[in-house]
Amino acid sequence: MTDFSFALLSPLAPEIFLAVAGLFLLVVGVFRGDKDTSLVGWMTVLAFAITGYLLLNGSWEETTALNGMFIMDQFAGIVKLVILTGLIISVALGIDHIKQENTARFEYPILTLFAGLGMLLMVSANDLLSLYMGLELQSLALYVLASINRDNVKSSEAGLKYFVLGAISSGMLLFGASLVYGYTGSTNFATIGEALAQQGSMGAIIGLVFMLSGLAFKVSAVPFHMWTPDVYEGAPTSVTAFFAMVPKIAAIALLIRLLFEAFPSIAGQWTQIIWILSALSMAVGAFAALQQANIKRLLAYSSIGNMGFALVGLAAGSVEGIACVIVYMVIYMIMTAGTFGIVLSMRRNGHAVENISDLSGLSRNNPVMAYALAILMFSMSGIPPLAGFFGKFLVFKAAVGAGLYGLSVFGVLCSVVAAYYYIRIIKIMFFDEPVAKFDAGVPFARNLIVGLSVAFMLLFIFNPSPLLDISRDAVSVFFHNE
């Protein structure tokens, strides 16, 4: 590349803006100190919004930039918009929470911003190098966020555990990437795809297995899920909400692009792996959550199970299946935002309470909150006509369409088992003896998010087609030949 012009960087405009905004906010934070955390927080939200605006105004034609390391297409555009929405929600939920917990530090929103930047880069990764760099930028910020409440033993433990296991998973990913590079001679997804289409090799498949293990850790698919319950329980609740909502979308999008751009010719091999990951995740998510008393741990297992359901669509490997993965992740993100909004409001005498038994008799103390949580729980368990039902329905429909009958039946059975613990929460809220009331004074932003989330769950049935059509358009980039 000898001629350089800034037009070459135009596909990266949103990311460049976000990076510069992050540096600027860091300076603002350093000068204004921790007392202005809300200011930095809302400016971060603004930065995400402007990034979204730049993204919408940019071209979504398939273009690669910077020596083919960065790709912008329809799929990246849609997923990035979803991620930015999730980031805005999680920062808005987090600002009030860290003030209530007296852990307000201006680095909190800034680390979220850099994690978000990492996610955007992951979605646009078109090369093993940029894949790894984006993933590390995101993970490193997440490790710090998990332990940001450093005077709390559990939070520190969560951060350390996440860091050590995350480092191992990154190591596996790198090992796999080096094998893939060694056997195909390139780090570019498209070139790897061409080389493998001409001649498949055992070494590349072994590399793929290692890369899949590393990425499965990031989406907390069983058997790489061990960190999830501990990190979810130990991290501050607003950080847990963030972990549950956003990073997994980026990791799933990365996984989809890697599998469909670089390894389409050995799809027979990796669908088996996804199949097993998916079945195990659904089973562990359903059965391990039955015994949990802490609602954050319960939601951790629930998120493992939900990743299993999303991977069913990936195992199907069809346009329909991948589109359903996107739809599923969007619905799950909005559902989780509402649920965590309510969990964040579970406070008594200025302290957060996290046990499911603390919800007992909520319908008499605070009926609005109880009904909102009931709707979200029904949606999570997949009761029609709520949005959660459609997520599961579409995924299983795609799986049946691809002939995965066994996995579909198994998934439906797991979903029935999982319904038990979601509905048990509703039973505790509505039929158990009331305990003391929760504190009043829930911040407006949190109420708004919970309200919007519940409204989405209720109203999705009236117009599900836009989301479906958009997702189908987005994933069509991976199926050029059909």
Added chain:
Amino acid sequence: MLQPLAFYLFSLVTLLSATFVITAKNPVHSVLFLILAFFNAAGLFVLLGAEFVAMILVIVYVGAVAVLFLFVVMMLDTGFAELRKGALQYVPIGLVIGGVLLAELIFIYSAWEFAPSITNNIASPVTAESNTVSLGLLLYTDYVYAFQIAGLILLVAMIGAIVLTHRQRSGVRRQKIKEQNTRKRDDAMEVVKVTTGKGV
């Protein structure tokens, strides 16, 4: 003549010092032997014509990593002899794992086969420039994207380290230059006429 001699010298010292790393009684000596091993490995790289890797090895591994090891070893006051007791019982399992890895390496080496198209994919043409120059040319052009993100990752690491360890202590006396400069003579001293025999 000189090159094979240098090669054997460097490799001999590397192997010997690597052996001493694991047999030395004193952990500080182990780290010092490790540094010696690094230096000789750097020499081997120079012989291969990879002078950049040699420099990085010395700067990063000797200058940073090994010195860090040395600090940790000297600060930790644990009985390393105690730790090493009973290490022999792990020899069988170590041999098994080592054997498996060796077998895997042999399998991979014997089955290694390049697809015909792959040679076209390999991007680095051999040039007359020294490899520091060619690396620099590549790093700041083709790989500038990865390079910039690496910068961001380091920034996040720095923020993380500060978030997790920096504590604002109360009651620290700091130098206040503005106050010092605006101070007048009258603020600090008082001229008193002392009459003889009466004191202040």
